[in-house]
Amino acid sequence: MSGFIDRLRKGYGKKLVSLHTWNGWIVVILALTGLILVGGFWRGVLGEGRVWLKWLHIVVGVASILPVIYYLALAGKHWKQLKQKPWQRFNVLVVLALLLGWFGSGVLLWQFRAVGPSVSNTALAVHDLLTWIGLPYIIYHSITRVKWLKEPNRRTIKSERAAAELHPAGAPQSLYTRRAFIRGAIGIGLAVTVGPSFLKWLGSSLGSIGGGQTIDKLIENDTNELLPAPDPLPDSAPPIGGGATGNFRVYTVTPIPSFSNDNWFFTIDGLVNQAMKWDWKQFVALKRTVQVSDFHCVTGWSVYKNTWEGIPLKELLKMAGVQSGAETVKLYSGDGVYTDTLTLEQADMDDVMVAVMHDGKPIPSDLGGPVRLVVPKMYAYKSVKWLNRIELIDEEHTGYWEQRGYSKDAWV
Ligand SMILES: Nc1nc2c(c(=O)[nH]1)N[C@H]1C(S)=C(S)[C@@H](COP(=O)(O)O)O[C@H]1N2
Numbered sequence: 001m002s003g004f005i006d007r008l009r010k011g012y013g014k015k016l017v018s019l020h021t022w023n024g025w026i027v028v029i030l031a032l033t034g035l036i037l038v039g040g041f042w043r044g045v046l047g048e049g050r051v052w053l054k055w056l057h058i059v060v061g062v063a064s065i066l067p068v069i070y071y072l073a074l075a076g077k078h079w080k081q082l083k084q085k086p087w088q089r090f091n092v093l094v095v096l097a098l099l100l101g102w103f104g105s106g107v108l109l110w111q112f113r114a115v116g117p118s119v120s121n122t123a124l125a126v127h128d129l130l131t132w133i134g135l136p137y138i139i140y141h142s143i144t145r146v147k148w149l150k151e152p153n154r155r156t157i158k159s160e161r162a163a164a165e166l167h168p169a170g171a172p173q174s175l176y177t178r179r180a181f182i183r184g185a186i187g188i189g190l191a192v193t194v195g196p197s198f199l200k201w202l203g204s205s206l207g208s209i210g211g212g213q214t215i216d217k218l219i220e221n222d223t224n225e226l227l228p229a230p231d232p233l234p235d236s237a238p239p240i241g242g243g244a245t246g247n248f249r250v251y252t253v254t255p256i257p258s259f260s261n262d263n264w265f266f267t268i269d270g271l272v273n274q275a276m277k278w279d280w281k282q283f284v285a286l287k288r289t290v291q292v293s294d295f296h297c298v299t300g301w302s303v304y305k306n307t308w309e310g311i312p313l314k315e316l317l318k319m320a321g322v323q324s325g326a327e328t329v330k331l332y333s334g335d336g337v338y339t340d341t342l343t344l345e346q347a348d349m350d351d352v353m354v355a356v357m358h359d360g361k362p363i364p365s366d367l368g369g370p371v372r373l374v375v376p377k378m379y380a381y382k383s384v385k386w387l388n389r390i391e392l393i394d395e396e397h398t399g400y401w402e403q404r405g406y407s408k409d410a411w412v
């Protein structure tokens with residue numbers, strides 16, 4: 001046993017050990033940065049830091065291929081060495097599959113613009129799946145190999161020998177059960193702590209493609225109270241798009257705001273001929289239209305075939321009358337923090353909609369209701385949630401995520 005470790009410490013073995021250490025640290029950095037990046041809680045807290053963190057994740061992720069390549073150069077010899085150790089061989093294969101899968105899907109996500117939404121959708125699903133399988137596996141792998149667990153293990157081997165001397169035909173097997181027990185306990189511990197979030201993720205990303213369940217849950221938990229509820233047009237109920245496919249991830253940089261008839265108003269002001277202000281009753285009485293469109297987030301997910309019902313932005317701008325000095329349409333969220341902009345030309349596209357309903361139902365508070373913007377031809381950071389003010393200005397304005405590193409060019 002110690003002879004084997006001595007051999008490992010020399011030359012080629014030494015290389016393998018330091019490779020393992022490097023790889024371990026890379027995985028730790030990627031796991032921490034990755035979990036913070038998906039954790040909704042961190043979106044608002046980090047702000048600009050989130051963009052730096054994303055870069056760190058990408059740079060370290062790209063670099064993670066180096067130890068893999070280096071290992072593959074040594075793999076032939078190592079593989080032969082593991083001839084008698086099927087579990088270690090299995091472990092090597094799992095880790096290689098994880099690293100290569102994370103790397104490949106990560107590069108596709110990083111290059112979302114080059115590969116387009118449908119490839120990044122798949123890449124994101126793969127990246128997530130590997131994470132929820134791979135992280136528990138790697139945590140288990142690390143915990144069961146730390147010293148304090150190995151020591152009883154060594155003792156087991158010693159006492160096993162002792163036992164074998166005492167009872168030559170003896171019962172050393174029962175001594176192994178202690179190790180198995182500790183490993184089992186750790187396995188169960190992990191299953192209990194990580195398992196539920198894994199299942200939840202699995203349910204939301206694989207289970208209900210078609211959106212039905214999840215979105216119904218969001219509607220059930222809607223904290224807005226605006227009356228009367230909008231009456232869907234015939235094209236909305238049943239939705240002419242046939243129902244959205246895919247799931248929205250609820251993104252917000254503030255706590256989810258809620259509105260009632262008392263505190264919800266929609267205004268258009270700035271460089272307009274006639275500043276407008278509607279309360280909810282007046283706003284739901286405005287003439288709406290229906291459109292079917294896809295919704296793409298830069299982080300890789302999309303929701304297809306949304307049937308949105310609302311007022312085309314260009315119609316609202318027509319009512320207020322845009323003055324000739326105006327240059328930018330500044331969009332304010334009722335969360336008090338988030339803003340974004342469109343140029344007048346972009347705002348004039350037919351499918352830019354101030355949406356009130358999705359698939360024939362009011363938009364729930366989590367998804368930006370009662371009223372959100374939808375800009376189908378651009379990444380969804382333009383689709384301001386809880387939209388309640390439009391201001392026409394004669395200069396540029398940098399929106400929330402653009403200030404924090406997102407591209408000013410949001411075209412899908
Ligand atoms: N007010 C507000 N609007 C917002 C955001 C936000 O954080 N706050 N996130 C944007 C981004 S990046 C995306 S992808 C979509 C997500 O919409 P959803 O939460 O309804 O899925 O909303 C956009 N509009």
Ligand SMILES: [Mo]
Binds near residue numbers: 297380
């Ligand atoms: Mo997004």
